[in-house]
Amino acid sequence: MSIPAAFRVPPAGGVGWGPGPTPAPVLHRRVPQKAKAARAPRPAAAVLGLREFRPDIQGLRAVAVLLVVLYHAELPGVTGGYVGVDVFFVISGFLINGGLLRELARGGRIRLGAFYAGRIRRLLPPAALVLVVTLVVARLWGSIFQLADTAWAAVFTAIYAINYRLAAEGVNYQQAGGPESPLQHFWSLAVEEQFYFLWPVLVVLCGLAARRRLRVLLACVLVVVCAASLNWSIVETAANAPLAYFSLHTRAWELGLGALLAVAGARLVAIPGWAAVVLSWAGLGAILWSGFAYSNETPFPGTAALVPVLGAAAVIAAGCRTAAGTAEVVLRRRPMQGIGRVSYGWYLWHWPLVVLVPVMYGRRFEWWEKAELMVLGLWLAVLTYWVVESPVRFRRLRVSIWMRTGAVLSTAVGSIAALILATLPSLVGGGAAAPTLALPEADTSAVQDAIAAATVATSVPSNLTPPLADVPTDHPRTSEDGCHLGYLETELKPCIYGDPEGSRTMVLAGDSHAQQWFPALHSAAKQKNWRLVTWTKAACPLAAYDVESSVLRRPYTECSQWREKVVGRITDLRPDAVVIGQSDSVPGSTVNNMRWAEDTVVTIRRLQAQPIRVVYILDTPYPGRNMPECVANNLDDVGACTAERRLVWPYQGRHETMAETLSAAGVTAVEPTPWFCTIEDCPAIVNGILVYRDESHISTAYSAWLTPMMAPLFDSVGEQSLAGG
Template sequence: MAILAIGLAGAVSFAVCAWLTTVAQPWAFYFSPLRAWEFAAGGLAMMAPARFWRDRPRLSAAQSCLGLALIAGAYLMVSEDSPFPGVIALVPVAGTVLVLLSGSGASRSAAQNLPISVLSLSPMQWLGKLSYSLYLWHWPVIVYATMMVPDLSWPGRLACAALTLALSLFTYNFIENPIRRNSWLMAGAARALVPAVMLTGAGVVVAYGNARFAEHNLSPEQRVIASSAAQSSTVRATNAGCVLDLETIKPNPCVFGAKDAEHSVVLFGDSHADHWSTPLIKAASKNNYRVVTYLKSSCRASRVTTWNSRLKRDYTECDQWREQSIRDIIALHPTLVVISEFSMGNMMRESPDEKHANWNEEWRSGLRWTLGAFSQAGIGVAVNADKCVARALWRGQTPAACDTQRVIAANDDFAKEERDIVRGIPNATYLDMTNRFCDQTTCHVFIDGMLAFRDRHHLATPFAATLEPPIERALFSKVAAQK
């Protein structure tokens, strides 16, 4: 009965965890009930009959090697960009389960099972006893260390490991064990539950007090950043779930404004196109247009295959989505297509091979092809230039104050090349708002008391909303002239 209950709880926990990882990854990672399936897997492994593996030492040895290989593989392959925890978390959990199962029969087969015999050594057993303490301490040590020293060297990392071990030893011997072995607490579950609730409550109170104290001591500039960040976590089209993820291929057009409007404008591109959705939708509504968005994460409108650092391969899903989206947009025949993309990304391919040595020419040809496809269909097209400060922040070339010399941030030579491509296409317009961010010498992150960017290369929504008037003048005056 216990096995059935643990198995069922683990299955439900895993299913919800895998789903939530694709929707709200931080909740899937930090919400304990959604990680319960990992504990369930370990518990079921230890409830399995040990006799089976004691009678099969060769199987036990092979199983332990496979388990350790899975754990090592997960360590090497899973990166901070991986959708973790989710289905991918099965790899290290499965490896741990295999090691636990093979270890249950180690008493007779240790000589034939080298991995298990190594794990049975006293130093390894000692580390194993401290493993939970190490798990609790390693993260705060890393977080505070990187806050104080952003570029942590290898000696610094080793010092963090030593500090984590020292803190773990202290808490294990002077806090955990005394509480765990206290005879009064062990006498009844209620006695242990009440102190646990009180300690948890105390932790919540301390955390809340610390947050309020930090908020009270923010500088005026920090308050602007905090306020803008809170308002800028998402933008208009993203809120509607219209920016597709990496794997989705089928276009998902979203309609904003009056759906029965006689004319429409299409916003086409990646997340850099999305952060223009707020002013574009507002401007379109004023002119009785509807806006239809075709947006996909990290997918450029230019017809060029890119390397995706998260997928660790060519982004073929983007190619398929782009082709179908262009066909759909031409069939829709809007009055105007507005294109925006992470232009600097075109010059920063991360592919480990040399297949695309002439990357700039590929991008030029791809942009001309996309623009030409719409132009030949009799559809007006406008290309919105990528932002100057976005490029600088992505490069990591800004000073501490974030304001950057225009010669570094704006990349006016690249913008000129992009503008020349657009001018060579009939019915195409180039829209450049660099001067909204930059003066003749400097590009700014704070503009008129507002934070212009919500991260390294995306506009903050409140600031994007202020760009509606120039967007309206630049785009809808052109549209009116074409009627």
């Protein structure tokens, strides 16, 4: 696996794109104004202007990597530091295409084999080192449940496809709530690798088609590529933000714009000095402004990416001509040059540290602690530069040897990943097997007795249900049947469960916190000979509230569309009962508690007007951590995973406000909290059953165990006695 030129550290002699030695760098050379106008740059140097070394680009690398690492450290104020990746894309496109044009100018042809071998020689060894170290550390000290995902991420990284894996997971609700991969940052490198694979070939084809007018043809091709890619980026960001964020076709315009600057390098040399000054400072200002003004809520990339991308292009364009007073005054400073020199290694090391070290300590790190990790990452980057990058860069071996070296390193990464998958640790508790005790019908006191006994338990039972190893796939069957819709889906399907031939019908509707009750309702419906129709959708409440999706980074229009369809279908169906559930955390802090409760009642009123009997299941407690992860790390002391009842509600007063508002509106509400907690504690395992499958959803086994508590819904839907207590 090779890595993008945006992170490449040039040899001590200069940019180092040519096959031979490069001259000593010219850090600052003043050329008389008349001489600048009269002198045409040498063809091989035309893409860089009048200089063989570009300190402004080196400094721009420093700006980009600082934005990224400070953003991932969650430094207050740096809310849009992810734009640093876009800056790297522009730099990479400029240097990649510039290197190709330089080779054409010097030798009249492009040696693709040498090009790819050069990428392997200069960029693969540090990446392979970080991948191997990350895999080993993850295996020894990382999240047990993340091991398989990390191993597969390494495999996808080795074949340059990690970006599309992340895009697919980004719109998969069951995956989106999981821990972040320590290899997630390799997505940007995969995008550039895909660009590397295609663009040099396209340059060669253009050279064969128009040798004399190559730059004109390349410029035309790049304009078309950039226009099409930018259009895709805008459209895709509005429709599927994760795919737009991670994909080559929506990011190619950023690399293409840098490549276009390389084509125009000879002309950029002649821009007026005052224009270079304005472009340089305006470009740097645009990059910094977006880094501080943007946030995770900004729809990105789309049109928002224009600001940092055009800013980076402006800085690079201005640097093609030497002029006093440009932003290079700052960018060429020694600290900026030093950070730029090791920016590639810093980018590689910083993210695994952010993800894995807090897991090793078993707690969430504050921003200042993450900032300390960034300093450690910088130290590792410097060490990697001197021990790995520099020695390997000057090794002059045949193309075939470097190709084989690349294959060996990639195979080594894949082999270690395969070894991890084959040796996943056992997650079986050492405690005595727990007896399987069925609940008597609708007996809250029996549930409370089981919960009270669970609060004094120590070891995890050997027959834990579901087994910890099965937790990643522990989802209600509606997820596999296509009846629990993802973020982008809106079409309702005929999802009939329970007794399909039953004469009475119940509908289960809401988000995943409604779906989690499917096992209990499905089992009870079969016992009572009712049809159960289920319509649920990821992170989409039935409350009449327009949700902003943090995953899609835009208004969740699919949710609003789906909600209207559900209300319409329920109205047409006229079921005997409707059970509604939703997560109180979906709207976050964007809505106050009363507004959230009132908007919920608005939708319920629309159904009751038909008339249709409605029961609302209040939200379940939030344990405040990933419970399976906690249990897996405390097999001999499961009490460490017990949550305090007073801390299980993420938004203070919201649960109580919802209950009071529903009661005042005469809506029947089920209070499930006594099925999870005593007056003080909420244990992780009850009756040998793992209560939660993640940090908020109950396991399918626990939902099924509570079937008797749901059975009364089919007998007497409208009675207030249904409340759990």
